[in-house]
Amino acid sequence: MTTARTTGYRPGLVDLASGQISREIFVNEEIYAEEQERVFARSWLFVGHESQIPNPGDFFVSCMGEESVLLCRDRAGAVHVFLNSCRHRGMKVCRYDEGNTTVFTCPYHGWSYGTDGRLVGVPYFREAYHSTLDRAQWGLVEVAQLCVHKGSVWATWDREAPPFLDYLGDFTRYLDQTLDSWDGGDGGTEILGGIQKWLVPSNWKFPAENFSGDSYHNISHRSVDLVGVGPSGSGRRDMPELQLARKLHIAIPDRGHQTTAYLLPRELSVPPGYQSSSVVADYFRHCEDVRRQRRGDWGRLITLVGEVFPSMAFLARQPRTIAVWHPRGPHQTEVWRWFLVDKAAPQEVKNFLRDYYIRYSGPGGMTEQDDMENWNYAHAASRGTIARRYPYSYEQGLGHEVANYEWEGFRLPGSVIDLTKANSSEHNLRNLYRRWAEFMEADSWNDLATWRRPSRAAAE
Amino acid sequence: MSEPINIRALRPGTRVALADGAIAEIVSNPADGVWLFARYLEAPRDPALIGQEDMIFAQDVIEIRS
Numbered sequence: 001m002t003t004a005r006t007t008g009y010r011p012g013l014v015d016l017a018s019g020q021i022s023r024e025i026f027v028n029e030e031i032y033a034e035e036q037e038r039v040f041a042r043s044w045l046f047v048g049h050e051s052q053i054p055n056p057g058d059f060f061v062s063c064m065g066e067e068s069v070l071l072c073r074d075r076a077g078a079v080h081v082f083l084n085s086c087r088h089r090g091m092k093v094c095r096y097d098e099g100n101t102t103v104f105t106c107p108y109h110g111w112s113y114g115t116d117g118r119l120v121g122v123p124y125f126r127e128a129y130h131s132t133l134d135r136a137q138w139g140l141v142e143v144a145q146l147c148v149h150k151g152s153v154w155a156t157w158d159r160e161a162p163p164f165l166d167y168l169g170d171f172t173r174y175l176d177q178t179l180d181s182w183d184g185g186d187g188g189t190e191i192l193g194g195i196q197k198w199l200v201p202s203n204w205k206f207p208a209e210n211f212s213g214d215s216y217h218n219i220s221h222r223s224v225d226l227v228g229v230g231p232s233g234s235g236r237r238d239m240p241e242l243q244l245a246r247k248l249h250i251a252i253p254d255r256g257h258q259t260t261a262y263l264l265p266r267e268l269s270v271p272p273g274y275q276s277s278s279v280v281a282d283y284f285r286h287c288e289d290v291r292r293q294r295r296g297d298w299g300r301l302i303t304l305v306g307e308v309f310p311s312m313a314f315l316a317r318q319p320r321t322i323a324v325w326h327p328r329g330p331h332q333t334e335v336w337r338w339f340l341v342d343k344a345a346p347q348e349v350k351n352f353l354r355d356y357y358i359r360y361s362g363p364g365g366m367t368e369q370d371d372m373e374n375w376n377y378a379h380a381a382s383r384g385t386i387a388r389r390y391p392y393s394y395e396q397g398l399g400h401e402v403a404n405y406e407w408e409g410f411r412l413p414g415s416v417i418d419l420t421k422a423n424s425s426e427h428n429l430r431n432l433y434r435r436w437a438e439f440m441e442a443d444s445w446n447d448l449a450t451w452r453r454p455s456r457a458a459a460e
Numbered sequence: 461m462s463e464p465i466n467i468r469a470l471r472p473g474t475r476v477a478l479a480d481g482a483i484a485e486i487v488s489n490p491a492d493g494v495w496l497f498a499r500y501l502e503a504p505r506d507p508a509l510i511g512q513e514d515m516i517f518a519q520d521v522i523e524i525r526s
Contacts, residue, residue, distance in 0.1 A: 105492040
């Protein structure tokens with residue numbers, strides 16, 4: 001594939017000035033191979049949640065891009081993320097989804113690792129290696145950096161990447177809406193049940209752009225609204241907010257993160273949304289009141305879908321979920337979806353939300369089935385020689401974004417487009433691809449962390 | 461040739477004979493079918509090991525003693 005090399009990603013394949021993006025970045029195998037190195041090996045990636053590994057020896061097998069990784073808590077209680085690959089011949093040292101163990105033993109030749117990653121067992125160490133193998137050099141490969149943020153566990157393979165909260169920048173408070181309890185308490189969420197995993201025959205960027213804030217595709221969920229899958233048993237789940245609030249696209253340009261959010265009027269509380277269960281309705285009403293008291297203006301903000309670059313998506317408004325788009329070749333994505341609830345919520349609330357989450361999201365959920373169908377056929381219809389010649393259009397709202405957006409005295413960080421009247425924009429999608437193109441072109445974090453430059457740092 | 465031993469089924473406290481003539485008592489079993497955590501009771505080829513805990517490779521276990 002020579003297109004990328006001769007024209008570059010900006011303004012060649014990702015032309016943000018005209019709002020056009022080549023289909024090649026979705027279907028081209030060389031671009032896919034390059035993004036494994038340039039995007040996934042350098043970014044911070046979501047690995048899991050601390051509530052999945054509460055006890056020493058607990059582990060959860062996750063993924064970072066194409067790599068299988070072990071998220072585990074060692075005997076001393078420290079959290080680690082290791083490459084799930086034996087140092088001897090590469091066999092997976094753990095083939096379970098989750099569990100508790102004292103050692104990870106490779107089934108191929110028997111090398112064995114402690115939960116702290118140290119190589120502790122080598123068959124015939126004295127006889128075959130004559131006790132000379134330096135076991136300290138042959139522990140499991142550990143990520144370069146790890147961060148536990150409000151229970152969520154993130155890691156990167158890149159030592160030069162900025163610390164995680166610096167990587168998030170002004171996006172931290174938007175992400176926190178998913179990780180905090182609904183009453184605004186710090187953290188306070190836990191994973192509900194197991195992880196849903198399924199394959200979608202499309203490039204990983206299709207779901208990534210969808211959850212960045214594709215506000216244009218709601219027509220494809222029309223059947224969901226007609227059925228009344230929402231928590232109140234009728235209509236859209238967010239109709240009350242839609243009628244009262246400002247609906248916003250919010251992007252952090254130099255980080256590549258973005259979200260859609262409702263900003264509620266100062267004098268109005270969140271409309272009730274769980275009328276079919278009085279216990280659940282009471283719980284959320286109480287949480288909303290406390291949240292306003294604790295968070296002030298930030299308590300007026302309800303984030304909807306959002307995306308932490310490159311492949312972690314969240315949905316803060318119920319159903320509260322985290323998804324990761326694991327690349328499985330240019331033409332396939334493995335989706336993992338976590339469901340979150342307030343740890344302190346009554347069991348009846350958790351049970352209600354479990355039922356709602358399952359019928360809304362995931363491979364059996366009505367909304368996600370619509371999405372999969374779209375991504376599946378869009379990808380398939382973009383692979384052909386002729387189809388590749390024609391770029392996609394991302395022109396909605398081009399040039400209409402504003403910095404320092406303010407409504408009723410609350411100024412929001414980021415670059416914002418108000419969707420309240422426009423109904424839709426592709427601002428957030430362009431932000432995703434701007435950052436993606438920067439990663440594909442930049443040789444180092446010196447180029448990517450533009451906020452570190454002296455002139456920018458002084459301005460901030 | 462003796463019957464293969466199901467390493468995963470061995471419980472803590474079980475004594476096993478090893479290929480090098482040592483006797484060890486199982487302290488814990490990770491049940492991976494490959495390793496045992498055991499304490500040496502007898503070690504004719506290296507008496508310094510007696511009393512020490514070590515990881516015992518499944519294929520070194522040749523007999524169950526008790």
